[in-house]
Amino acid sequence: MANSARKNARTAGSSRKIQELGPGGAEVVRKATDVLESELATGLAAAQKAQRRFREEKKVDLADLQDALSRFREDGHQVVDLARGLTDELRSDSTNELAQRLFKDAHDALDLALGLVEMAPDLINRVAQMAGVDKPQEKPPGQASPKEPAARARKRS
């Protein structure tokens, strides 16, 4: 029984080699490629939504940006706190007040910088308005996708 199973195991893989591309091979790869591309298109759709909205509406949504900024703000303040923690052991009475003021200034500077970034959507929207940008450029008709599966490309040649 064990020998028979071992023989079967061998035939599961090695009876046909990778060099043999059986009939219908292109069909299998085509099906698999179509599935991948449809999944990637679904994922890309979400990522492209914001970009498309700007192209179509010439407008950046502050809410989109603030999502990212709130994460960055938290990280930035953590970095400042980490730096303060690292200097704790080095402080003496004479330098303590100076260090405290320095780190408070660092927090304030971070908030100020992020406040400026928050103004960016408004600035971009104004520039877009002033420029009066026309409709987005469309892809010329008949232009092929820049990438296609190597296996498929090879099959055609």
Place this chain on the structure above:
Amino acid sequence: MSAAAAAGVVPRLLERYRDLTLEALLRDLPTRSPSYLYELVPAYPSRPGKGLRAALCLATCKALGGRLDRALNSAVAVELFHNAFLIHDDVQDESESRRGGQTLQAEHGVGVAVNVGNAMNLLALGRLRANREILGPTLAWRIFAESEEMMRHSLEGQAIEIAWIRDNACDLADDDYYRMCLKKTSWYTCIYPCRVGALVATDGRFDLDRLYRFGWYLGAAFQIQDDLLNLVGDYGRYGKEIAGDLLEGKRTLMLIHLLRTLDGDGRERIRLYLGKRRRERTDEEVRWLRGLLDDHGSLDFARGAAIDLAKAALAEGEAALKGVPVSEDKDFLLEAARYVIERDR
């Protein structure tokens, strides 16, 4: 590189990178543990396994000029995610054996197994967080985003498969199988490890999109070969119940082919069998179904698909790595296409 040398590179690097990853994984486990939690984390990773996912991550990193120590956290994370999937998968499938031993749920019960799987996911998150100190916040955040996407695909793939069994789906097409396989297996087994390895090595300068197709075809060939081994493998090497997929009613490429090939009566008999609960299915029925797969050429059909996909993976790998200097790690990535369909475990 000679054919003999090429054949040896895969087992050699699998072993090397598996040892490296396992050592790192075990080194940093929590030392204090409530009963039946972290102490059981090493159970699956310590059993004989291939370590393919970690090896793909590390080999991609090294082939593209990166340092292994910078990719190690990500390699450990993918192994932890993988083992968590296995534990939860075994619970959902009511499987009894895994890597030559009892499944965690068979040995300790469902409650413990689910908790240990969750602990592994937690430890994997810790590894991704630790990336920030080594790789910096921007790169660590990109890897985290890759991980989130990988988890979403894996979860959705698992949901597709569970729904098929729950709804007794018998009219599936090959495309349905490929979608499930892409999401459930390929993404976390090949696409994610390769993309993360490339990210670490090049800080995002490598065209990661080239690795989608390579990873997808490689993972699909790997999964179909796994399904074949489940039917014709040697338990001592394969480590899972032989024909366990038939007992569990898994919708494999060969079962979908068989259902498509049979006439009305034959299809109806299989539909009735698949509609039963696992414990209601008999060994005799499994043998009958196994015979049908042979008689109707379903195993040969699946074998052919695995070979075609492996060949496509090799072509994509060569295209993606064109211009990358020759190295043992590059050979490993290309030879992996051959390995996944010729392996017996």
